């Protein structure tokens with residue numbers, strides 16, 4: 001069924017591929033897009049890479065050295081690297097730079113590094129250095145593909161849109177890179193090749209630089225550095241190779257002991273089908289090197305962490321990493337992303353992603369109340385309410401019964417915005433994620449919502465229905481928000497896809513101090529995650545007591561935790577009242593979340609305590 | 621215009637997204653990105669009222685979901701309030717039918733509505749019908765088996781190919797007609813109850829949406 005190379009460093013002809021077929025008609029299409037003598041590698045890939053690497057495997061990052069269109073100047077710049085890599089094509093970046101990479105994380109974030117250089121950081125400065133054309137004529141297919149090999153055109157962006165934008169944005173990238181070079185020099189970091197593996201120590205200034213974008217060619221190393229990848233790798237030397245051996249054995253033994261294998265296999269060709277590095281040319285029997293690497297990384301991961309195994313969306317995470325770094329590093333970055341930045345998000349029960357959606361909803365309610373009304377009906381449903389209309393669980397029912405919009409935002413987190421925004425935007429987010437950690441994902445989500453606002457306010461705010469549950473048995477009294485919810489969903493789903501210019505997101509929201517959402521920090525997100533997950537546990541408990549979960553369990557032996565996070569349609573308020581007494585203590589003991597820097601928290605906190613007291617009085 | 625919510629369910633890679641894209645955009649990509657979470661699309665069709673011979677416009681709000689097992693925990697959010705469900709399997713993959721049957725069971729037990737229209741759809745028919753091609757895959761699921769099951773369970777049944785487009789339109793057409801039938805019935809009932817006369821009374825045909833003008837029948 002499939003065939004995996006024993007070693008990353010050797011080629012095995014005749015691996016059987018994925019069993020997907022092409023009719024003659026598709027063959028023609030494929031040739032038109034990917035074949036026709038285009039180089040197999042990225043249009044952006046420096047010339048020196050083509051000889052040694054296309055013929056080996058994809059364990060080399062596509063863009064590890066020069067992401068900008070090739071010019072003679074650039075090729076000359078990289079001669080140092082060339083001699084290094086030419087010597088041994090199979091030498092990975094790690095083996096070349098190895099332990100030089102610092103693994104410690106300097107903690108002096110605000111270390112007085114604001115040398116009043118705010119203005120010197122302006123992007124408007126014209127540079128003397130740039131002799132490079134904004135679009136590279138050196139690369140034949142730069143007409144269709146961007147510098148990472150992605151098709152420029154998408155459903156919402158035409159090639160012309162792209163080219164017009166890129167003309168400016170490529171200049172911006174050049175200016176930023178110049179700034180970075182100066183910063184590196186000032187920090188005493190050598191810049192003798194275009195592949196730095198150490199970066200300045202943490203500071204507000206560096207944070208700003210990262211937010212304005214890490215030079216594309218440095219990204220692989222910079223992500224690795226900021227995410228402390230080397231530290232992880234050093235602790236686990238040899239593990240990746242062992243996993244590959246294990247995978248090989250498994251495949252040979254043919255005992256189908258790995259259910260994830262099939263699912264991984266199905267996703268390989270559905271990962272970046274629009275990227276030239278992931279496309280299989282029809283005359284190739286063998287999978288492209290990138291697909292082979294992707295298979296190895298994903299299978300190795302599922303062996304490494306059986307709690308997660310393989311979750312659809314990880315193919316995109318691994319795929320993007322592989323465009324910027326070698327296989328082993330990509331593997332460890334995947335480990336880091338799924339544990340440090342997105343804990344639990346890819347677990348079998350997806351609880352982590354539900355928790356994060358709860359956190360995001362709390363954040364929207366807190367920081368973007370003007371948008372909250374389009375997401376959530378303004379009075380909470382009666383499901384958890386007592387007879388006097390107070391919501392038993394502090395008005396935060398939405399933490400368990402997540403609003404429909406979270407079906408859209410969940411994918412933002414699972415795939416870390418890959419495919420959510422055009423690629424340059426996604427990369428800017430990844431820059432910040434590895435430097436600022438996971439709270440940035442929430443921040444950028446809020447920023448997207450903020451930018452959606454003009455479209456959202458054209459809709460009517462959601463109002464609550466007639467007060468009945470949206471039980472299918474009572475269709476006549478369903479919530480009246482169905483249509484609006486769809487429209488909101490559609491806006492939020494579509495809007496980011498056409499945000500071609502990442503600076504729009506950054507300049508209009510992230511860099512604006514006056515937006516309160518910029519007060520959101522990692523500490524807050526960590527606290528908030530803990531709060532939401534404990535609240536969800538309480539709810540689970542509650543619904544078990546109430547028996548709301550029974551129906552599922554009776555009928556569906558194999559998925560018993562299904563209804564967490566979904567409005568359960570099977571409880572009624574009579575039950576609610578009966579058990580209310582027992583719940584009150586629990587409710588009292590449950591902390592209502594208050595944002596430390598926000599305004600709403602305090603008020604909120606008081607009002608719930610008052611409500612619960614009231615309830616208690618009533619119950620006598 | 622009548623508006624209905626339709627949800628697609630079925631194992632990963634059976635071709636749910638491909639079917640939707642064939643229906644909405646009339647196109648097919650050999651390689652389409654796997655779905656993460658869900659995608660929302662909409663498309664309208666026209667059907668004919670058999671009594672009055674008038675055209676009725678039906679708008680489908682389509683929820684395309686991710687097929688991997690672990691996404692199942694999110695599924696109730698999609699099929700809540702759904703009017704129709706398209707349960708898809710791959711005719712070349714026996715176990716995908718078993719998964720589809722699992723979905724049918726779940727819908728029946730958890731949604732349990734008499735007027736939820738469920739359509740069982742076998743996809744990738746083209747793989748089995750390419751005449752004379754040695755590469756043609758054996759059909760792992762016999763039409764008669766699947767159809768028998770569908771009849772037993774009271775489901776609509778179709779075999780389609782998202783790739784060639786064969787049968788796709790008909791799936792939605794037949795679902796639309798069935799939904800319209802139900803709604804007409806409901807309409808007649810409510811008319812009776814209200815004692816209202818005339819053909820153009822302001823009775824809502826679709827899922828009630830008391831304060832959304834755009835969704836009223838028109």
Ligand SMILES: Nc1nc2c(ncn2[C@@H]2O[C@H](COP(=O)(O)OP(=O)(O)OP(=O)(O)O)[C@@H](O)[C@H]2O)c(=O)[nH]1
Pocket residue numbers: 270630631632633634635636637638639649650651652653654655656685686687688743744745746747780781782783784
């Ligand atoms: N030959 C053939 N291939 C098809 C057909 N429909 C889909 N495919 C292929 O099957 C694969 C999976 O299709 P998708 O539409 O992505 O499957 P899905 O059900 O949406 O999968 P998930 O998003 O993972 O749940 C793709 O590579 C399609 O090209 C078909 O009618 N004929």
Ligand SMILES: [Mg+2]
Pocket residue numbers: 636637638653654655684685686687
């Ligand atoms: Mg899909």
